[in-house]
Amino acid sequence: MKIESNPHGSLWISIHSGDDEYPCRLSIAAFRRYFTQQLPAWVLRPYQKPCQYQDRKFTIDYDRCYGVSLTENYLSFDYGCQTGDSNEDKQKGFFLPWGEWEHIRCTLYNLDGSIHTADTSQSFEDWDKARNSVPKAEFNCRDYDGMEFVATAYIEEREWRRGVSWFKWLRLFVKPKIRRSLDLEFSKGIGREKDYGKGGTTCHGIEMQPDESVEAAFRRYCTEHEISITQ
Known part of the structure; x- marks a missing residue:
């Protein structure tokens, strides 16, 4: 049996037929370890997909897998061939409703900390209209190479609540996730990427x-990104 580290902490148990490159095997992920045991080929045969090129007919071996896995909050079931084509793969999965976080609010603030728009999460049009009208701070800046530009900044806050569908009652007991960010826009592309034909960064954001x-x-952003304020 082969044992390897599993730093992501995923959980699964599955049996694979293998294909023309990998052998039949039993795979288990638990206790932050991968456990792999090679099995005899007769235990599970690969899926042989019929193919044709011009007048020549042939088959391609694809892995056949049966198992269950849990990665973060996503539960997945494999029950057959895995060709890499979503129309053919035998796989079903869903997010566990008690572990999902639902985005419920996007609030824009004035520069003095008062609310400009209480919630713009209902539609992109609402958010875009509020974003264009919210007061923004302006800073005259100089990039690492001496190029001058203007940065504008405004405050945006988002909120997520735990549990969806029948599990919204969890919100009574679990604190919401609230993230306040400083959204930035630049009059020119900045940063070292502009030296490699990528145009540079024109917008960014940091958590406040x-x-x-x-x-x-x-x-703080300027200190981390080699920018100086000229005013």
Whole structure:
């Protein structure tokens, strides 16, 4: 039996037929380890897909897999051939409703911390209209190579709640996830990528720290990205 590290912590148990490159095997992931045991070929034969090229007929061996896996919050079942084609793969899966986080709010703030638009998550049009009208701070800046540009910044806050469908009651007991970010737009492409024909970064965002002002958050961003403020 072969044992390897499983840093992602996924859980599964499956049996694979293998194909023309890999042998038949039993695979188990548990306790942050991968356990693989090679099996006799007769235990599970590969799926042989009929193919034709011009007048020549032939078959291609594909892995046949039966098993169940849990990766983070996604439960998946394999029950046959795995060709890499979603129309042919025998696989079903779904997210566990008690572990899902539903996005419920996107709030835009004025520069003084008051609410500009309470919730723009209902449609892209609402969000885009609010984003264009929200007050923005402007900073005259200089990139690492001396190029001058203008950065604009505004505050956006998003909220997620635990549980969907019949499990929304979990929200009574689980704290919401709230992320406040400083959204940035630049008048020119900036950063070292612009030297490699990629145009540079024209927009970005960072998570704001508790009680951090727009200017303080932007200065922290500048320190991390080789930018100086000229005003």
